[in-house]
Amino acid sequence: MRTLLDIAGLSVAYGHVTALHELSLAVPEGGIVALLGANGAGKSSLLKAVAGVVRPRGGRVVFDGRDITGAGVPARLAGGLVLVPEGRRILVSLTIEENLLVGAHLRRDPDGVQRDIAAIYDRFPNLGRRRHMAASCLSGGEQQMLAVGRAMIARPRLLMLDEPSLGLSPLFIGHLFALIRELNRDGITILLVEQNTAQALAVAHKAAVLELGRIVMAGDPAQLAGDPRLAEAYLGRAAGEPAALH
Amino acid sequence: MIAQQLVNGLMLGAIYVLVAVSFTLSIGILNFLNFSIPGLFMVGGMVTWILIGKGLHWGLAILGAVAAAGLVALAVERLSYRRSQAREPEVPLVSSLGFLVLLENLALVGAGSDQQAFPALVPDFNLRIGGLVVGGAQLVSLAVALTLVVAISVVLSRTSLGRQVRSIAESRETAVILGIDVGRLVPGIFILSAVFTALGGVLFALNYLQVSPFMGEGVGFKGVAAMILGGMGSIWGAVAGGLLIGLTEVLSITYLGADVVNVTVYGLLLAVMVLRPQGLFGRPPAREKL
Ligand SMILES: Nc1ncnc2c1ncn2[C@@H]1O[C@H](COP(=O)(O)OP(=O)(O)O)[C@@H](O)[C@H]1O
């Protein structure tokens, strides 16, 4: 399968804290790649570097055959590289509809935006009913739907989701993973960061486990699911502690 | 004659409105109490006066003064606000106060400390409605202030640009993730706030026919009071606060005498603060700190 996103030797650091060590990862077009790992492993740093929100110290990011390492966030968004950030980051002082419109601010086709907003309300009637209310009125699950809707409005080719199931009820988690499958069937490539290992491995076509800024395991999700080292890496150590020898 | 005093109060209030809106834009969007604003007010009046003195057409002179204020605001953004983003919140406050002192002293060196006579630009016509007399300059002030406030309010609430600015106001980090050009919009807000303030200074000069290096100070304090009275970060709060303070000031000068004016104005502020700490139109703080 063709590679849509190619991350090569990517390093990210904050001051003296190195979050990613020369990490490489390929995301095939049309696939779902799950990225697992404990808190502080560097998952969010990876997504933010790909989205252009943090500047990498080194390495390359190639999207759809183009080197975008130096590109800004708007250029990446316009190309279809869209991040649903950790903690959803809904704008609670804006209405639900305004949140969607902000997600569309780079688009120049108002009619298309209106159509897409209508389609999102069809998909999530709870959002449509309250479109003119402040987004603060939504439950956590509904906010996550709005965050995904806001990303959809930007017409992603690659959708990056950072721990979307965090804090959701089991019912909403079920909805969320069904939605991820659905979006993927519609042709959107997905890079999914999750702590919800079982569900993430169940939807993914490929998985990688991150530990202290490095990929320590990668491959077929079904195989990873049975690997005892997964639980160890996952539940394992907080950032900063030395890695155990395998 | 109370109706006449109401008109005079509204006119004075219109000038406070522009300054209060300027403060509220800065606080509400950037979380920055920009103390250079009284200096920009003075730049509006003084630079217009200087340029007219050099023989420029008054329209060009006003344009030049507004442009000068915009440039100073950009300097405040670069040198005071941006540099101290990562540090303590008091730092930009103090360094913007430094800009005020600098501007006032530059004006002092250039023009002396005296009040300077400002030419009567608005023809001295009076509109008579019943027994009321509304001066030309008063009408211009109200019209300019109202137009600007309605325009900024519509832009903020109904346009894509306004939504982007409000996104920055709520969370700059989120705005960056959404691809909003924070690096361009933040200086834009500084310029916008400078335009409001400088035009306030021009209107002040038009009405009172005088300018001085320290003309921004009293108005600046009242503008801050008006913003707090109306509720920080609320445009219509700043409008209500500005008009209310203008009215209070004129009415208390007329009926209680000039020496008590600050007692009534700041007493009003204090009373509102006690009864309604978030101000008339303010919401209790819920916003993420920027
Ligand atoms: N803004 C930041 N400033 C300093 N250190 C950071 C910042 N963001 C993340 N880190 C550090 O980088 C490492 C990786 O963090 P992160 O990418 O958030 O991991 P994860 O998403 O897997 O929990 C951690 O050690 C974290 O403390």
Ligand SMILES: [Mg+2]
């Ligand atoms: Mg994270």
